[in-house]
Amino acid sequence: MQLSEAKEKYIQTWGTLATNWGINRTMAQVHALLLAEGKPLSTDEVMEKLSVSRGNVNMNIRNLMDWGLVRKELVKGDRKEYFVAERDMWYLFKQLVKERKKREIEPVLNSISELKNIDEKTEEAQKFTALLEEMENVTGKVFSIMDLAIKSDDHWLVGKITSLLK
Numbered sequence: 001m002q003l004s005e006a007k008e009k010y011i012q013t014w015g016t017l018a019t020n021w022g023i024n025r026t027m028a029q030v031h032a033l034l035l036a037e038g039k040p041l042s043t044d045e046v047m048e049k050l051s052v053s054r055g056n057v058n059m060n061i062r063n064l065m066d067w068g069l070v071r072k073e074l075v076k077g078d079r080k081e082y083f084v085a086e087r088d089m090w091y092l093f094k095q096l097v098k099e100r101k102k103r104e105i106e107p108v109l110n111s112i113s114e115l116k117n118i119d120e121k122t123e124e125a126q127k128f129t130a131l132l133e134e135m136e137n138v139t140g141k142v143f144s145i146m147d148l149a150i151k152s153d154d155h156w157l158v159g160k161i162t163s164l165l166k
Contacts, residue, residue, distance in 0.1 A: 007036045011050070021100075026052055027060040031069055031085055040073040040082035068095045094150050101146040105139060112136045 018028030
């Protein structure tokens with residue numbers, strides 16, 4: 001396999017996999033392209049390589065910057081904006097976990113907390129409240145695990161995961 005073919009396959013695969021995680025395909029493809037290229041790319045270069053519109057590229061680069069996965073980089077002698085992806089995989093993992101926690105886990109916890117406030121004292125209401133409390137407990141543990149991953153260094157978490165797998 002040639003390098004260009006491998007990069008293209010990587011970009012397409014990353015885009016497809018990301019949709020399974022609820023991430024926009026183009027956003028994932030832009031991120032994968034910036035990672036694979038390893039050098040700053042302009043909006044025009046991203047548009048050309050991915051065959052997507054300027055608006056789509058701009059919106060997804062902005063989202064990637066909001067997530068802390070991409071940053072602007074100046075290219076001496078050029079007035080265009082260039083973008084580069086963060087290449088530290090541990091940092092990328094922690095940023096993705098942080099965003100998933102904020103967008104998925106926190107709203108679930110808030111919703112469960114609100115739903116538990118049932119005025120009725122029937123047996124059915126108590127069973128439903130118990131279900132919600134169990135969901136809150138499990139979701140809270142996932143929240144705590146994600147928080148530990150975000151705050152930890154790579155060696156600590158690898159050690160914990162390894163000990164759990166043994």
